[in-house]
Amino acid sequence: MSTLTTGAGRPVITAWSAVSSYGIGRAAFAEGLREQRRTVADLGPEHGETPDGTGCVVPGFDIREVLGKKGTRSMDRVTGLTVTAVGALLDDGDRNRAVGTGEGAAFALGTTTGSAQSMMDFTRDSLTGEQPFFVDPARFPNTVMNCAAGQSAIWYQLKGPNATIAGGRTAGLHALNYSRRLLGSGRARTVLCGAAEEFSQARAWLERRSGDEGDASPGAPLGEGCAMLLVEPHDPDDAAQPVLAELVAVELGVVLDKDTRPALVSCLRSALRRAGVEADEVVAVARSGAPGREGRGEADAVAEVFGEGGPADLTPSGLIGDTGAAAAAFQAAALLSYAADRPEAAAVRIGVITSVDRTGTVGCALLGLR
Template sequence: MTTLAVTEPSTHAGAGAGPLPGVVPLDIVGAGVFSAAGPGLAALADLPGGATAGATAGATAGATAEADGSWPPLPVRGVTGFDAEAVLGRKGLRGLSRTDRLAMAACLAAATGAPGGAGERTGIVLGTDVGSTAAQADFFRDTFTRERPYLVNPSAFPGTLMNSAAGRTAIRLGLTGLNATVSGGALASLHALRYARNALVNGHADRLLVGGVEEASAAGAWAWHRAGALRSGAALGEGCAVLVLRAGTAGGADRSAGDGEPLGRLLACETGYADPVAEGPLGVAARLAECVRTALLRSGVTVGEQPLVVPGAGARRGWAAVELRSLREVFGPLPDSRAVRVDGALGETHAASGALRLATVLARWQAGAGDERAAVLTAVGQDGSVGAAVVTRPARA
């Protein structure tokens, strides 16, 4: 995917100029969230850094890793208050992985009460890393431990596929429209937002359930631990956030009667890449800064408006500094009142991070906190992938 290269455009001088001509905003009209803070947007609003922006939240939410030796010595932020049977019913849960259950429950919560309904023009775009690491590890372990490699449980195989969650959720909810799974590591949620934006703007769907999902498992935790990818004391997290998006207009005149004001409006989502080996961390930081400037330009949001900044690499060793350098290059010094950091409370949620941070911004606005008009979300991956999204506050808030 390509992005428009922007340095410091003169159009940034004016405040609140609105998005560039031809930029179609996406209304966010529903949300379903399950995280270490608890179910729903309201739980995210209660986080330090949620309804009250500022310092990183303390490491008190969720659960710690099991002490039976199957988990590494890492703090883990498990999803709080999640009961799949209570949300989805008992039927059909037996063959579902934790990733499947989280995604299905979040999609159901997002779709419930949101304008529109199921059908061929409603679909799902889900960001993930590799799918369910636990399901994959268990299945492939069986190929070594069974008497013969092919004596595995065939019913377990669908759960190992990356698109299992999106496919099974669409079947359960009766959604016959566009169905896509986007793998992108730390950028997965932003890639999903960008994919959904292109699909809606180009008329391939009327309404999309878009988000990211990440499960906590012993296999995945060992990978993080052995790689030394988390900073000292950082927790591994899990969760899922799904937003209901539909194409809007600059003035919101296309809303049907009874739809009400959206939770927020997605105006831009830009992604890019810089080779971390050839160009180094400074090259990655420069590419991220370019993505942020491009997203701001497309959105008509200026640096002078002091938008809320929501970084995503705080729990990852080394990459938080790269991300912070980019943000300072664009915005200058960032006081705590202008930054939201939730990795301390939610943990490193990887593929779900972008969606959960966007949900945290929406929760903040629902709670009436802050006076910013817009928020900028950023992400940087270990492979040099970078991205930025801009969302604006609903008028009533």
């Protein structure tokens, strides 16, 4: 059992929520994981023509029904998912809204490109219209990568720093690291940290064309959603602060030789060494479950560092699909759900997130689970 103790000023996660193919909210996500329920389903015509006609999408998600008609006429899907996830977190307890909004409340969102569908649709309209400028100007903000973060800040009065960080499947880890730096430098009082990805026709075809040709081990069906964490410095004098996990370490790296395994092994061992944690103290690992050789390298790296049959495998991609940029945030949510289902008084258990992306980025995070 780890001897880690939560100290003053260390970043801690005090709340979380998710919008996933299990539905809206923390309870729906935790229940789906608990039941190990797979969510892949045939898609309706509203999702357009996709390579295989299946996916893991948020059931019945309609932006105007969920968020209301005001301010949502031109809102795209990834923005709607993000705004909904932020609202679900802030509404899950009076304390969350009190500390997570207003002055000093920062927002850090991981993404791949924002909305590929919005970019393609807007570009298509400029090419097929009678004139290139015959486009809907209200939809132009959706083509900008930081649209979802900006809309969330406006919607909920998040007046601290606002950042969108592109990083593919590692984006959630970059957002966590950025959140840690914001808090450590005193530039934010709290940070709403997460990552988002939408399911769309454009993304489905981009993923199909970007995969390894001839790879006999395709990844999970595409998924979507947004997971959000409330991150703040630990305050031992605040008895009302609900510490769910401590952000023990975040380590990021790059692949130089097209082999994911050694790069991730180096990240994991560096993170463990910096944190003073032994590999056998880790109780659970949540991998990104990336498709192709990157995913195989990730699995090999985890086995090399922690041994076969070691920590519990909480990789959620087989259940909620390949959620792209949102993967690491969902992995954090999976670890938090795991800890909540297994309360142990006065114990800190180490959970690990690993992430790899075909662009050559790798990373990991260590959470001290309460």
